[in-house]
Amino acid sequence: xxxxxxxxxxxxxxxxxxxxxxxxxxxxxxxxxxxxxxxxxxxxxxxxxxxxxxxxxxxxxxxxxxxxxxxxxxxxxxxxxxxxxxxxxxxxxxxxxxxxxxxxxxxxxxxxxxxxxxxxxxxxxxxxxxxxxxxxxxxxxxxxxxxxxxxxxxxxxxxxxxxxxxxxxxxxxxxxxxxxxxxxxxxxxxxxxxxxxxxxxxxxxxxxxxxxxxxxxxxxxxxxxxxxxxxxxxxxxxxxxxxxxxxxxxxxxxxxxxxxxxxxxxxxxxxxxxxxxxxxxxxxxxxxxxxxxxxxxxxxxxxxxxxxxxxxxxxxxxxxxxxxxxxxxxxxxxxxxxxxxxxxxxxxxxxxxxxxxxxxxxxxxxxxxxxxxxxxxxxxxxxxxxxxxxxxxxxxxxxxxxxxxxxxxxxxxxxxxxxxxxxxxxxxxxxxxxxxxxxxxxxxxxxxxxxxxxxxxxxxxxxxxxxxxxxxxxxxxxxxxxxxxxxxxxxxxx
Numbered sequence: 072x073x074x075x076x077x078x079x080x081x082x083x084x085x086x087x088x089x090x091x092x093x094x095x096x097x098x099x100x101x102x103x104x105x106x107x108x109x110x111x112x113x114x115x116x117x118x119x120x121x122x123x124x125x126x127x128x129x130x131x132x133x134x135x136x137x138x139x140x141x142x143x144x145x146x147x148x149x150x151x152x153x154x155x156x157x158x159x160x161x162x163x164x165x166x167x168x169x170x171x172x173x174x175x176x177x178x179x180x181x182x183x184x185x186x187x188x189x190x191x192x193x194x195x196x197x198x199x200x201x202x203x204x205x206x207x208x209x210x211x212x213x214x215x216x217x218x219x220x221x222x223x224x225x226x227x228x229x230x231x232x233x234x235x236x237x238x239x240x241x242x243x244x245x246x247x248x249x250x251x252x253x254x255x256x257x258x259x260x261x262x263x264x265x266x267x268x269x270x271x272x273x274x275x276x277x278x279x280x281x282x283x284x285x286x287x288x289x290x291x292x293x294x295x296x297x298x299x300x301x302x303x304x305x306x307x308x309x310x311x312x313x314x315x316x317x318x319x320x321x322x323x324x325x326x327x328x329x330x331x332x333x334x335x336x337x338x339x340x341x342x343x344x345x346x347x348x349x350x351x352x353x354x355x356x357x358x359x360x361x362x363x364x365x366x367x368x369x370x371x372x373x374x375x376x377x378x379x380x381x382x383x384x385x386x387x388x389x390x391x392x393x394x395x396x397x398x399x400x401x402x403x404x405x406x407x408x409x410x411x412x413x414x415x416x417x418x419x420x421x422x423x424x425x426x427x428x429x430x431x432x433x434x435x436x437x438x439x440x441x442x443x444x445x446x447x448x449x450x451x452x453x454x455x456x457x458x459x460x461x462x463x464x465x466x467x468x469x470x471x472x473x474x475x476x477x478x479x480x481x482x483x484x485x486x487x488x489x490x491x492x493x494x495x496x497x498x499x500x501x502x503x504x505x506x507x508x509x510x511x512x513x514x515x516x517x518x519x520x521x522x523x524x525x526x527x528x529x530x531x532x533x534x535x536x537x538x539x540x541x542x543x544x545x546x547x548x549x550x551x552x553x554x555x556x557x558x559x560x561x562x563x564x565x
Contacts, residue, residue, distance in 0.1 A: 108121065108198070119216060128198075155244065163178075167179050170205060172430075201234050203431060213234075222241050250294045267300075276292065277314065298547065344378050365525065369559065394455075399440055400444065481535055521557065
């Protein structure tokens with residue numbers, strides 16, 4: 072049997088209906104994706120989005136097909152769902168490189184908790200996707216994989232650090248994908264590649280087995296073509312994990328109710344959204360003007376769909392974002408703790424990578440991290456930065472409460488996806504690129520990006536919706552309603 076419908080833009084629900092009706096099998100679907108990977112990622116456009124492809128995927132698909140034939144029902148909520156996973160997250164049956172040339176063929180002894188949950192739900196780990204070294208860039212530059220191409224314009228970057236997941240899911244090389252977000256590493260590439268990217272309240276999803284960047288801000292999460300698919304994955308991944316005490320957040324969030332409930336009867340009417348125009352680009356810059364135009368058009372459609380839009384301002388926004396950044400204060404300590412617990416990975420410290428030149432030359436953030444203290448308390452302002460973060464939270468929550476807002480909206484970035492030429496000519500570096508995704512990250516807020524439209528050159532533009540901690544359900548409902556009005560996802564032509 073083979074697929075008798077287009078592979079592009081399939082959803083989890085459509086796949087499950089096809090399995091149950093006998094239209095096609097999990098083996099058929101995996102074979103189709105493997106063929107498309109060969110045609111688009113390895114040859115043809117050569118997206119270079121995947122580091123390794125699982126040799127076990129077909130075998131696992133056949134097992135699931137047998138279970139369905141014997142029991143007459145799906146084995147779990149993600150039965151036969153092929154998933155690409157950012158190679159920052161450990162897998163016991165595939166090497167995990169963390170995007171680094173220094174790790175060799177490091178083979179973890181066990182799955183990360185998030186991966187184990189996905190497998191238990193019936194998912195098929197199809198491949199591991201590219202990322203910059205230890206997730207330290209907004210771009211795809213990696214000592215391990217080089218650069219990944221944006222499927223909407225092969226001369227442009229897909230964004231980072233979940234570069235490969237974004238490119239692969241956008242190009243329909245997999246049904247869905249998993250990324251990781253510290254400062255925007257799910258949302259920025261999702262916005263550049265026309266996807267939904269969800270950053271949950273940190274701690275709802277276990278980070279055990281996932282390399283950190285700033286531990287209190289880190290979270291894995293779904294990158295998909297629809298909000299519904301993102302939520303289907305989320306409901307599997309959330310939950311307390313004794314291997315990660317930050318998942319106490321999942322206990323507070325009361326995980327008894329599925330997040331999928333938030334999709335029921337999602338409606339924009341009467342829902343108040345703050346518009347943060349401070350985060351818009353410069354209209355005198357043609358690229359910034361293109362992003363603004365797409366976002367403004369999307370906001371008009373949301374208003375016409377029943378949403379109430381309220382312009383807001385956050386006092387001293389840029390200064391607060393700058394001061395609460397912990398990358399050059401805390402990251403080196405968190406990253407060193409992780410790699411030192413894995414001596415077989417061959418990376419004794421982040422400083423070792425710099426001293427031995429085993430990193431991509433364009434990773435200015437990694438250089439800045441290593442130039443900082445190895446112990447965050449060596450930064451005389453560390454305590455002040457952490458306290459400033461909580462004050463920042465109170466300020467923004469107060470703005471939302473006083474205006475009766477469910478979320479705050481703004482573009483994920485002030486510019487569209489940059490060209491590789493601009494990255495390699497240093498027009499933009501990780502430390503200078505004008506991304507807005509750091510706002511939610513440093514507030515420790517949940518946020519989601521949904522496709523808002525495209526520039527005149529056909530580059531996707533993402534609209535970010537930022538909610539309050541533990542307000543993930545309301546945020547998801549708002550995103551689903553907004554997606555239904557905008558319907559702005561357009562598949563790339565490859």
